[in-house]
Amino acid sequence: MHILHVVGARPNFMKAAPVLRALAAHSGVRQTLVHTGQHYDAAMSDVFFHQLEMPQPDYNLGVGSGTHAQQAAGVMLTFEPLVRECKPDLVLVYGDVNSTVAAALVCSKLGLRVGHVEAGLRSRDRSMPEEINRLLTDQLSDLLFTPSADGDENLLREGIDPAKVHLVGNVMIDTLVRLLPRAEAHLPADLPSPYALVTLHRPSNVDDLPWLRELLDTLADLSGQLHVVFPVHPRTRQRLNEIASSHGAVAHLRLLDPLPYLEFLALQSHAAMVITDSGGIQEETTFLGVPCLTVRENTERPITVTHGTNQLVGRNLQKLSEAAMQICNRDSIGYTRARRTCELPLWDGRAAQRIAQIIERN
């Protein structure tokens, strides 16, 4: 069986790595890896391939940055002739980035079978580009691999044939489980303690400059209580460059370049709290038992909230400050958290093996 994987952006790599490994252990499976080039900086791509021990891509489509239409069209135009020539039996796409939906659309028009890893997540917020990508990719897919039962419920509600849906667990957590023991050795040196770890890259937070300024002020206030360590995504770096000279708050934050996987995992596991707008980080902190404050109005990963590690603070900066102070106070009175005792069903490091078994049967 010939399986072709399509990855494009940073969060795809952590999801594809365990599936590539699990399928490599099955005899009679041939694999081809296509990188669309949506993310291309060494710090956003190459270093992840290295640390996650992924094979080098067989093809790189070199699509790069652009508007959503440019990115999706770039993937479609370059991927179509390639996939026609490769004639895979199954194409696996990951997560919810522009590369995911573009590759799925090409394949479904060519009558090729598509499997979606991390299917069924819904924020119910169509102003998020990722929500559109998730809805469409799931409609186009023949095999839908969900990380948690809420994903199955969402898909059934949208009329997807239940025979296509497979609850397998969380592949991103597969990677975390495998690499957490190695992460400790990658903890950045001269780290201040205690610290809050911050990541922000959603257009809704960083492209709205007046809002970004207020958010930075709130983080600067928090730095009176604990250090604020902030690895900066390229999109966010551009915005900070636009406002930094006129905005003193930035001086109170420890800004870092984007970090490799192991360094970032080590930072997460030692953080007093994480403040983020990422999807995957909500899940990783849940597994690690680290309090997470999510600067979004909604989440496609509600299980992280019901589990108790994640709080949505929305666009309410007072709520963000109060929740952060509460965590600081809780820690200062000796509250010990249940670290690494995640009991979410199927978040056990074996989701990719279940995917490989299902693919073999289908």
Ligand code: UD1
């Ligand atoms: C994309 C995904 C988002 C995911 C995020 C993870 C979509 C719609 N968005 O957002 O879901 O959470 O990746 O990082 O697919 N840039 C660089 N170097 C790179 C890549 C990007 O400098 O290697 C800069 C470019 O200026 C680019 C900007 O970052 O315009 C945004 O990149 P893009 O891939 O369009 O979206 P992300 O914000 O990274």
